[in-house]
Amino acid sequence: MKTLTLALALAFAADAAPPLPADAPFREEIARFAEIDAIQTPPACPVLFVGSSSIRLWTSLREDMAPLPVINRGFGGSTIPQANLHFDRIVTPYRPRAIVVYSGENDIDSGASPAQTVAAFEQFLALKDARLGDTPVFYIAAKPSRLRIAQLPKQAELNRAVAALATKRKDLRFIDIVPAMLEGGARDLYVADGLHMAPAGYAIWRDKVTAALNAAGIPKRRCR
Template sequence: MLLLRHLVLASLLTLLTACASAPPAQQGPPRIPEQVSRADWEQDMQRFAALDAASPPPRHGVLFVGSSSIRLWETLAEDFPGVPVINRGFGGSELRDSTFYADRIVIPYAPRQIVLYAGENDLQMGRTPQQVVADFRTFVERVRRDLPRVRIAYISNKPSPLRAGLLEAQRRANALIKTEAGRLHVDYIDVFTPMLDANGQPRGELFVEDRLHMNRAGYALWRQKVAPYLVRH
């Protein structure tokens, strides 16, 4: 009986030790600390630097920044005539990447307005709506640390046929960001709702063959929704 008691106690001690040493569960991919280099887009950053050197962009312009939906918006100047637009989108990026590179592609331009589209890739990579809204808040706080008067507009997550499985997560993220945007005095631009059909599914006619990126009709819709929010003077 004494031997059995010792065996039970030993088993309990082993179990408690294992539980104490087990790492905590994480929600989504771990946040990358600011001091760690995000080398994924270094070529994009060097390309932007070369563009700036060859043709310095206007100061106090309207800066569009974010992921590939911004990068591929090649008609920005045509869509918003008379507005000094700057396109600094880099494909595949997440919201926190725009924060990480703010010292290189946001702050130096001293824009009068920032139009941000990011968050869709974040959800695709496993980040939660709560993490996305936290990253949105961090971006706004980082930018306003150096540019306290800059106006910021956030374009909502867009629905796409390829990522239809993300619709509910996008709805939740958009709702959280809309609330936080109001608290932070950031303009929230809803493109999610008008990009859905009568059945609540992404409108396929707004996309190119990859069913993820937009065609001219998609960007025409964005132009219509973004235009009223632009600071033109």
């Protein structure tokens, strides 16, 4: 165990990214991740969850994904370009067995087109290819939030584009949570702000993500 801990520590030292610029978006949150890692060595060969606040606020993630080891690196109300900017801080060092991404909804809300958002995600995949080879990526579809119901057509265009991209890449899988969330009926899947999810919403995500990971054999996958 001591040998494994030392190996992980050395890997993190080798993967250390340059100091964060003073004007880096979400600088304090990203720096906090490094502080957490310094206090407690992250689990080896985790499933890494990255993205915006829908990942950050998934407080039951560890229990929902058990017995798989997981790391949550959702931050702020981030966009895909911001995840790309911090890739070597929130993805590369963990050498994950798989990466689950929820990002893109905020991109659309901030004015990016679906095409621009997909292009940014392709940059994320290019970074993954360069740093982590064939590590599989699972993309959770943009969710149909009550607050952003007017953006459903653009979200649908984004989702279709990522789903199409997944048919061309063996390392990418698209997780479509939209039909199950729209079928919620009387269940309230969101908290009062109409954007972030209540436990019932995360229960849908838990089932869909777990099914996708299992179908891809992730629980048995070894890390690089």
